Amino acid sequence: MKLSTKGRYAVMAMADLAANGREGRAVPLVEIAERQEISLSYLEQLFAKLRRSSLVKSVRGPGGGYRLSRPAQDMRISDIVLAVDEPLAATRCRPHSSKGCMTTGTRCMTHDLWEELGRQIHVFLSSVSLADVVEKRVLGRAQPCTAPEPDATGREAANREAA
Numbered sequence: 001m002k003l004s005t006k007g008r009y010a011v012m013a014m015a016d017l018a019a020n021g022r023e024g025r026a027v028p029l030v031e032i033a034e035r036q037e038i039s040l041s042y043l044e045q046l047f048a049k050l051r052r053s054s055l056v057k058s059v060r061g062p063g064g065g066y067r068l069s070r071p072a073q074d075m076r077i078s079d080i081v082l083a084v085d086e087p088l089a090a091t092r093c094r095p096h097s098s099k100g101c102m103t104t105g106t107r108c109m110t111h112d113l114w115e116e117l118g119r120q121i122h123v124f125l126s127s128v129s130l131a132d133v134v135e136k137r138v139l140g141r142a143q144p145c146t147a148p149e150p151d152a153t154g155r156e157a158a159n160r161e162a163a
Contacts, residue, residue: 007086010046011133012036014080017056018072018134026065046084053083072134078125 013032020035021027029047033040047066050056055075056066068075092101092108100107132138 004086006046006084007081009036009038009042010050010080010084010086011077013038013043013046014050014055014068014075014130015133017066018068018075018130021065021067024067026059026063026067028065031065049084050080053079055079055083068130072131073129075130076126077128077130077133078122080130081125 013036016032016036017027020031029043030040032038033043047056047058051058051066054069057069058064058066092114099105100111102108128138
């Protein structure tokens with residue numbers, strides 16, 4: 001699953017703002033656009049949504065731009081993604097609808113799998129702060145599944161029990 005450009009760019013821009021807006025400095029969108037290689041007009045649309053969600057504050061006049069509305073450690077990545085209307089759902093069914101994605105109106109066989117994936121994405125993004133991203137504390141947070149150790153015959157524990 002892949003987040004759309006909207007969600008990824010919003011997180012990139014907010015991380016840039018957190019990194020470059022230290023000591024309360026307002027950061028102009030044109031600077032973020034240049035550093036992150038994102039269209040200025042696209043950033044303006046994203047920041048309008050981020051402002052409506054109270055994640056950023058705008059500063060007018062000379063030295064104007066945007067500031068984070070609260071400390072980066074108190075801002076969750078899921079808040080940013082949801083603020084720009086990025087769905088975290090992995091199913092093709094419409095959110096909050098009792099009707100499934102099949103032409104008969106039922107849910108597909110894999111619905112629960114994709115629904116749970118969407119929940120897990122939300123849980124992960126809710127566990128990561130903007131400060132974690134800026135300070136590069138994200139790698140290693142997810143723990144990979146490990147395969148059972150093989151015994152002397154080379155079979156895994158689960159296969160030994162079934163035999």
